[in-house]
Amino acid sequence: MTEHSRGILQKSTMPVGSAAVVRRRSPPIRQWFGRQTLSMQFLLASSVLILVVAAVSGYLISREVSKNAAVDRAAATALFMQSILEPIGNELAETGQLSPDRRTRLDQLFAEPQFKDRFPYFELWLPDATVAYSTSKELIGRRFNPPQGLVRALRGDVAAEYADLTASEHTLRSLNARYLEIYSPVRRGDTGEVVAVAEIHEDTDVLHWEIFKVRLIGWTVVAGASTLIMLGLFGIVRRGSATIEQQRVRLEQRAEEAERVSEEIRVLRDRARIASLRMTDFNERLTRGIGADLHDGPAQLIGFAVLQLEPLRQARSKAEREEAVQAIGGTLDEALKEIRLIARSLLVPDIESLDLDQVIARAVKLHEARTGTQVEVEASGSKMNLPPVIKTCVYRFVQEGLNNAQRHAGGKGQAVRCRIDGSTLLLSLSDRGGAMGENRSVERPGGGGLGIHGLKQRVESLGGTLKFNQRQDGAELKMTLDLGGMLDG
Incomplete structure (x- = not known):
């Protein structure tokens, strides 16, 4: 190996190895995902996508719903408190403080269990952030930094x-529970002016439970809608994926079938080319054989007859002339018989109007008449009309097979069997003669036995096969021919 070729080999093998390393390092989950069907890939991808979208949507919806629930609860509580504190507005507007009697009533109201359990703390703020009243007595009269809720309530909002x-107002009484603070403006009855702000602390357990139910309903609706959407899309994609998969399988089958047919066509083309070459060679050898037969047989006899003309001309008596004429006539008769014998072996009788079984019967009948032997025939029972080229091939097969059986087996146990299997013609000819172990080769390239050798080329040129099997009790010649589109009915 040269340095140049060794370098090329190294360059060509390095990327393959590196590519193999890259393939081995690819994530297993990606390989597993790539092996799934399109519908399963869509289900997995859409599940992740819809799950993320549903989570974000559910979070935003639940947050908004929770916010609205708190606002609605605050509005309902504020409306309730305004109905209770409406008389206090006019009193605060006139005196700037609550009377002892009003304070006593408020203490009694918020001391009741149904109020104390739900609203544990209550403050009444003046516009300057001074606590005018509180259920925590230590806060009354003290001024604190105004909470944001107080500022908004002074503007008239809940x-x-x-x-x-x-916050200082909570640290002063050691408040450690995060209650919901609801700030509701207290208005003057005649002018609607905000003269104070009522702050009520509501226990959040009930509110949180309601918010939890609202969130649960929201998440359930989002999850259900997402599931329905995903299932609907999955059904559509699965149906399309199944169709694509069926078409892929069909395309693969058609590709395999096309490849198989292409291979068969290539084999048949090669066989046809070889058969054509062999047929050409056979025709050439057959022509030489016919020429040799005519030269060695009829030509020699006719030449001998010509030589007998000289004794006829030199004959001096009638007896000598008659003897010469008889010799010439006998020689010409023998030459004529030789010519007819050669012609009979070349010509095929009129078989165009016959069906398959009739063609076989015609060949068997002529053989029996010529040899005086008996042939067992098992017909196909078909009235199939075949093209002339097939009929000629069948006739030649029976003719040459019987001639071979007559020559090597003395015509013993001759049998012809014909069968149609679908579009395949199966034709066999067997005998039970010949000595044990005798070699009965049907091909004699170096001899004059060209009949079956030429028959093989004829059968192969039509796409069929010809096989010769020699057994201990005789021999069998089999022809298989695919009729295909050559059937006429």
């Missing part, structure tokens, strides 16, 4: 937010 435990 505000709701969770308690800031770091």
Whole structure:
């Protein structure tokens, strides 16, 4: 190996190895995903995508629903408190503080169990962030930094937010639970002016339970809708995937069938080319054989007859002339018999109007009449009309097979069997003669036995096969021919 070729080999093998390493390093999950069907790939990909979208949508929807639920709860609580505190607005507007009697009533109201359990704390703020009243007595009269909810309520809005435990009003009474603080403006009855803000602390357990139910309903609706969408799309994709898979399988089958047919065509083309060459060679050898037969047989006899003309001319008596004429006549008769024998072996009788079984019967009958032997015939029972080229091939097969059986087996046990299997013609000819172990080769390239050798070329040129099997009790010649589109009915 030269250095150049060795370098080329190294260059050609290195990428293959590196590519193999790359393939081995590819993620197993990607390989597994690539082996799945299109519908399964879509189901997996869409499940992840829809799950992410559903999670984001569910989170946004639940957050908005939770926010709205808190706002609705605050509005309902504020409306309820306004119905209770409506008389206080006018009192605060006139005096700036609550009377002892009003405070006593508020203490009694918020001390009731149904109020205390739901609203554990209550403050009434003045516009300057001073606590005018509170259920926590230590806060009354004290001024604190105004919470954001208070500021919004002084502008006339209802505000709701969770308690800031770091605020001074909460640290003063050691508040450690994050209640929902609802700020509701207290208005003057005649002018609607905001004169105070009522802050009520509502227990969030009930609110959280309601929010949980709302979130659960929201998540259920999102999950159900996402599942229905995914199942609907999966059904469509699965149907399309099944159709694609069926078409892929059909295309693969057709490709395999086309490849098989192409291979068969190539084999048949090669066989036809070889058969054509062999047929040409056979015809040439047959022509030489016919020429040799005419030269060695009729030509010699006619030449001998010509030589007998000289004794006829030199004959001096009638007896000598008659003897010469008889010799010439006998020689010409023998030459004529030789010519007819040669012509009979070349000509095929009129078989165009006969069906398959009739063609076989015609060949058998002529053989029996010529040899005086008996032939067993097992007909196909078909009235099939074949093209002339097939009929000629069948006739030649029976003729040459019987001649071979007569020559090597003395005509013992001759049998012809014909069968049609679908579009395949199966024709066999057997005998039970010949000595044990005698070699009965049907091909004699170096001799004059050209009949079956030429028959083989004829059969192969039609796409069929010819086989010769020699047994201990005789021999069998079999022909298989695919009729295909050559059937006429």
